[in-house]
Amino acid sequence: MKKLVMVAAVALGLSGVAQAFDFGTVMSAGADLMKSATLGDAEVQAMAAQARVALDQKNKIAPANSAYGKRLKQIVKGMDSEDGLKLDFKVYQSPEVNAFAMADGTVRVYSGLLDKMTDDEVRFVIGHEIGHVKLGHSKKAMQVSYAASSARKAAAGSGNSVAVSLSQSEIGDFAEQMVNAQFSQSQESDADAYGVDFLKRHNYKLQGAPAALRKLAALYGNDSSLLASHPAPGARADKVEKMLAK
Numbered sequence: 320m321k322k323l324v325m326v327a328a329v330a331l332g333l334s335g336v337a338q339a340f341d342f343g344t345v346m347s348a349g350a351d352l353m354k355s356a357t358l359g360d361a362e363v364q365a366m367a368a369q370a371r372v373a374l375d376q377k378n379k380i381a382p383a384n385s386a387y388g389k390r391l392k393q394i395v396k397g398m399d400s401e402d403g404l405k406l407d408f409k410v411y412q413s414p415e416v417n418a419f420a421m422a423d424g425t426v427r428v429y430s431g432l433l434d435k436m437t438d439d440e441v442r443f444v445i446g447h448e449i450g451h452v453k454l455g456h457s458k459k460a461m462q463v464s465y466a467a468s469s470a471r472k473a474a475a476g477s478g479n480s481v482a483v484s485l486s487q488s489e490i491g492d493f494a495e496q497m498v499n500a501q502f503s504q505s506q507e508s509d510a511d512a513y514g515v516d517f518l519k520r521h522n523y524k525l526q527g528a529p530a531a532l533r534k535l536a537a538l539y540g541n542d543s544s545l546l547a548s549h550p551a552p553g554a555r556a557d558k559v560e561k562m563l564a565k
């Protein structure tokens with residue numbers, strides 16, 4: 320359950336951290352919270368790159384010549400960079416229906432998602448995840464997560480740049496929080512809109528957007544949200560359909 324609290328804190332922002340965590344801990348972390356708010360793009364990217372290494376070691380990567388590897392390659396054909404972000408795609412072999420992108424251009428798609436979704440639906444999910452990066456949601460989640468994690472202590476204690484002073488286990492914990500980051504309702508909405516624009520820019524089938532969200536609703540139900548602020552996928556599908564109708 321502790322992890323769940325952590326995830327909720329990430330979603331709620333700094334005030335959420337104060338509610339979710341022991342007050343004394345938050346007070347002692349006050350100085351580091353200030354520091355985390357000043358994490359620059361270069362630091363955020365360096366931390367994402369370290370998180371990528373940790374996650375790629377922990378998860379089983381589908382080989383490039385496997386069925387999953389080939390399918391993802393075909394799905395993202397020609398998609399080397401997006402909006403100035405150089406992309407690096409890989410499949411994690413895991414039944415989880417999940418995908419994520421990070422500030423350094425890392426995009427990971429789980430085989431469980433590939434099993435459930437069509438190519439067009441996967442493209443929308445990828446566009447949505449890249450949206451979280453390009454719209455600054457990932458950076459904010461990273462800053463909050465960093466402020467709330469044990470990693471901050473190492474950096475604060477050493478006085479070194481945060482990006483180079485984390486231990487392997489701290490990077491691992493931090494990376495897990497990134498993968499499980501939950502975003503606010505308005506952030507999800509904005510990422511959905513980014514995903515739709517992404518499909519338009521690449522001339523992909525726009526129907527992938529509502530179809531992917533309807534599928535998530537069918538898989539998980541509209542009431543399965545862990546957080547009150549997390550919008551149900553069915554409602555999000557309705558919203559992107561309105562976007563498409565415009």
Ligand SMILES: [Zn+2]
Nearest residue numbers: 451502507510
């Ligand atoms: Zn999202």
